Amino acid sequence: MDFTLPPDDDPRRVEVRAWLADHPEPTRKDLAEGGFVAPHWPRPWGRDADPETQLVIDDEFRAAGLRLPGASIGVGWAGPTILAGGTEEQKARFLPPMLDDTEGWCQLFSEPEAGSDLASLRTRAVRDGDVYVVNGSKIWSTRADVTDWGILLARTADEGPPQKCISYFLLDMATPGIEVRPIIEMTGGRHFNETFLTEVRIPAGNMVGTENEGWRLAKVTLANERVSLSEGGVLWGRGPADPAVLDRLRSFACSDPVLRQRIADLYTEMVILRLLNRRIMSAKVTGGDPGPLSSVRKAIGDKHGQKAMALVKDLEGPSTMLDGNYPYEEHEDPWAWGHYFSRALTIGGGTSEVQRNIIGERLLGLPREPRP
Numbered sequence: 001m002d003f004t005l006p007p008d009d010d011p012r013r014v015e016v017r018a019w020l021a022d023h024p025e026p027t028r029k030d031l032a033e034g035g036f037v038a039p040h041w042p043r044p045w046g047r048d049a050d051p052e053t054q055l056v057i058d059d060e061f062r063a064a065g066l067r068l069p070g071a072s073i074g075v076g077w078a079g080p081t082i083l084a085g086g087t088e089e090q091k092a093r094f095l096p097p098m099l100d101d102t103e104g105w106c107q108l109f110s111e112p113e114a115g116s117d118l119a120s121l122r123t124r125a126v127r128d129g130d131v132y133v134v135n136g137s138k139i140w141s142t143r144a145d146v147t148d149w150g151i152l153l154a155r156t157a158d159e160g161p162p163q164k165c166i167s168y169f170l171l172d173m174a175t176p177g178i179e180v181r182p183i184i185e186m187t188g189g190r191h192f193n194e195t196f197l198t199e200v201r202i203p204a205g206n207m208v209g210t211e212n213e214g215w216r217l218a219k220v221t222l223a224n225e226r227v228s229l230s231e232g233g234v235l236w237g238r239g240p241a242d243p244a245v246l247d248r249l250r251s252f253a254c255s256d257p258v259l260r261q262r263i264a265d266l267y268t269e270m271v272i273l274r275l276l277n278r279r280i281m282s283a284k285v286t287g288g289d290p291g292p293l294s295s296v297r298k299a300i301g302d303k304h305g306q307k308a309m310a311l312v313k314d315l316e317g318p319s320t321m322l323d324g325n326y327p328y329e330e331h332e333d334p335w336a337w338g339h340y341f342s343r344a345l346t347i348g349g350g351t352s353e354v355q356r357n358i359i360g361e362r363l364l365g366l367p368r369e370p371r372p
């Protein structure tokens with residue numbers, strides 16, 4: 001890292017420490033009201049924290065034995081979009097229950113024929129007076145069966161480039177016409193769903209931004225990533241973290257030279273990923289733009305999670321895989337769950353091939369892939 005964290009008497013540290021002294025065991029509501037759930041958001045929702053201040057906050061919370069909540073679809077995606085393009089009424093209505101987690105959110109973007117090529121989505125919203133009438137279907141909608149609101153992309157025009165024909169809606173998941181069917185995963189869990197929308201009426205006031213501005217807003221959202229010292233688990237921040245993976249690998253006292261080589265490769269990758277994270281953090285703290293380095297991190301990190309889980313499983317043998325059902329919440333063994341879940345890493349949030357396209361074009365200066 002080409003920066004050091006501010007000293008102990010930095011006023012920002014003093015302020016956070018004073019807050020923690022007043023809230024030694026903060027509830028989610030306390031954290032939301034203190035602006036600590038999304039410190040990088042503007043006040044009054046966050047604390048207007050620049051990247052360095054975010055690291056200071058992280059550091060003080062860690063010193064107090066506390067962790068800030070991780071990003072959810074609401075705080076990670078919907079909130080930044082509402083901040084970027086929403087009206088003051090939308091901010092006041094949606095942000096507080098999102099921050100204190102009294103309303104949960106899902107993301108209704110992907111469709112059976114539109115994943116990596118999201119702009120080709122077919123779900124259609126047609127204006128009818130002061131509502132939009134939506135018809136179509138979405139897929140892989142994480143937690144759509146249990147959440148209160150969804151961020152929805154739908155086509156509102158046909159002329160011109162597809163990216164200029166998409167609008168961004170906030171959808172009350174209790175609206176008539178929505179049918180959510182769970183998809184059973186290979187882990188045995190059912191965290192994502194198919195979502196069918198038939199004559200669903202969304203008030204025009206629930207559009208974020210203006211008609212056909214949805215693509216721009218969806219991209220704005222992605223740029224709004226919190227800077228954090230915490231590196232989390234190897235499965236998108238969930239599951240076991242690198243030190244736990246190493247402990248687990250050590251517990252097998254492996255003498256097979258091929259497996260030992262795989263362990264050495266995995267360890268090397270852990271170091272590379274840690275350094276890459278620091279480079280990205282440094283760029284942000286010093287006001288630079290990490291640009292496509294996040295794609296490098298995702299391309300390596302997703303494979304890394306898969307390799308870690310496969311290696312543990314190869315050393316452990318099949319015994320823990322024989323009882324068949326591994327939804328994380330219910331299963332005591334995060335390794336069996338992680339082994340199955342890790343397949344999703346190189347697909348969700350932009351597949352590894354798509355990340356490689358970004359790295360090739362934006363980092364290595366290779367020619368753009370042919371467009372249809």
Ligand SMILES: Cc1cc2nc3c(=O)[nH]c(=O)nc-3n(C[C@H](O)[C@H](O)[C@H](O)COP(=O)(O)OP(=O)(O)OC[C@H]3O[C@@H](n4cnc5c(N)ncnc54)[C@H](O)[C@@H]3O)c2cc1C
Nearest residue numbers: 107108109110114115116140141142344347348349351353
């Ligand atoms: C765990 C998980 C949670 C998810 N949660 C949500 C959610 O909450 N809401 C939501 O809307 N979506 C969600 N998704 C869906 C996810 O965004 C899509 O799966 C992803 O965008 C890929 O789209 P696809 O599955 O349609 O695959 P496709 O885009 O059809 O890709 C199929 C294959 O073709 C390759 N490919 C595609 N385009 C190119 C290209 N240009 N160059 C090279 N190769 C290419 C891909 O890499 C892949 O191997 C989730 C996915 C996962 C795994």
